Amino acid sequence: MVSNQRNASGQPESVSNSDPRILAQKGWASKMAMWVSALLVVESVTGLWIYLASFSMSAQVQVLVHTLVGIAMTIPYLYYQVRHFLVWYNQKVTVIMILGYALLVAMLVCVASGFVLTWQGYFGPRISDNWNLTHLVSGIAAFVLVLLHIAIAYQRRRPFALKTPAFALAVGSFCRQSSVVLIASAVIVTAGAMSLPSKSLVHEVPDDYTIPEYLNEFDEYRGSPFAPTNARTAGNVLLDSELLSGSESCGTTGCHEQILAEWQPSAHRFSAANPPFQEVQKNFAAERDATQTRYCAGCHDPISLFAGAKDIHNMDLGAPGMQEGNSCAACHSISDVDKRGNADYVLTPPTKYLWEGTSGWKKKVSDFMIRSYPRQHLEDYDRNVLRTAEYCGACHKQFIPEALNRFGL
Incomplete structure (x- = not known):
């Protein structure tokens, strides 16, 4: 092969196909090299976004993109590698070769750990912290090394x-x-995040819902719209019953089967639906009024x-899901308690994952998301307060407040 590069004398310089410069030119012109390099950057960017950014629909879409692209590019990457x-192993050793x-070592570790995490996320109860750390470190290393x-x-x-137009063109x-590949990936993530359903499960409290006499006369309720119970939500908002129900799903993912089996026949599960409570609540509502039953409902x-x-x-005083009583989500969403009792706790609404609570293939995607990207799940449901005696005491300590009967007990 003869290139149009010229030597110091201005004469055309002959360059063979085995010349490293020509090999490099072919490498830059390779479609496979372009796709592999671009997708490696996509994997790195989505991986870093998942690790660094806060939980969102966009982050969840990137988990799916990261997983699917990683699986799809494995064979092409290995072939290209x-x-x-x-092509290069018998060339003179340089910094680029080192x-x-x-990069090869980092990528092999990253690919292997990625497949392990994908397997664990789909088939196992949880991902391994060690494999997750291995994937993160090797992924960051691969990103830095590929750019260098x-x-x-x-x-x-x-x-x-500069002397060879064909090289510059490549x-x-x-x-x-x-x-183009990077921009297309960004468009896919953005479009996916915007097109996926997003239902608000948190609502403002209507003006006529609060009982004024409690808020105006008794400081202990701290402006809570749920008085006369001490229970309240963070931000004093109403929550769609869907947000705190659906406990069965906790044990059908292969994650919490034993604890679900223990909860199903428990007093916590039947705390709202058992006949004695329903009779007491009915009589209390008849003697006072329906709003006063909030005192009982906190627990x-x-x-x-x-x-x-x-x-x-609402004459039946129940919402869909009330048959679950103290559901998994209701108990595990408690973020703060006070030793006074009478349900003196704050419940912070959990954040639902994409398609959480659905069925079929969507549920499989949701289960995979929770296991492979568990950060928000742990933040919502694995709070330190759950391991304290005060947490139990928030409900398992009762007294009749003065606000309820005007003399207390």
């Missing part, structure tokens, strides 16, 4: 590129096409309480 190695070997490898490789061949094409029926069902406009 073998071919790339065979970076390439380091490409940048130094170009810098080394830059003089040749580099330009590589950069343009890689940019016995939090789902209905926070759904706004303990109201004169």
Whole structure:
């Protein structure tokens, strides 16, 4: 092959196909190299976003993109890596080659750990912290190394590129096409996040819901719209009953089967639906009025309480899901307690994952998301307060407040 590069005398310089500069030019012109490099950057960016950004619909979409792209590119990457190695392994050892070997090791570790995490996220009860850390470290290392490898490789061949239009054209094409892939990936993530359903499960309290006499006369209720119970939500908002119900799903994912089996026949599960409580609540509502049953609901029926069902406009005083009594989500969403008792706790609404509480393939996606991206799940349901005696005492300590009968007990 003869290039149009010229030597110091201005004469055309003959360059063979085995010349490293020509090999580099072919590498820059390779469609496979472009796709692999661009998708490696996509994997790195989505991975870092998942790790650094706060929980959101966009982050969940990126978990799916990261997983699917990682699986799809594995075979092409391995094919390209073998071919790339065979082209360059017998060349003179340089910094670029050392970076390439380091990148190879990091990528193999990253790919292997990624497959382990994907398997655990889909088939296992949880992902391994050690494998997760391995994937994170190897992924960051691969991202840094691939950028250094490409940048130094170009810098080394830059003089040749300036003299060889074909080389410059190959580099330009590589950069343009890689940019298109990156932009397309960003569009897919953005479009996916915007198009997926997002239902608000948190609602403002209506003006006529609060009982003024409690708020105006008794400081102990701290402006809570749920008086005369001490229970309240963070921000004093109403919660759709869907947000705190659905306990069965906790044991059908392969995660919490034993504790679900223990909860199903428990007093906590039947705290709202058992006949004695229903009879007491009915009599209390008849003697006073429906709103006064909020006093009982803080401990016995939090789902209905926070759904706004303990109201004169709802004669059965129950909300969908009340049969679960103290559900998994209701108890585990408690974020703060006070030793006074009478349900003196604050419940912070949990954040639902994509398609959480659905069925079929959507449920499988949701279960995978919770297991492979558990940060929000743990933040919502694994609070330190759950491990304290005060947590139990919030409900298992009762007294009749003066606000309820005007003399206390």
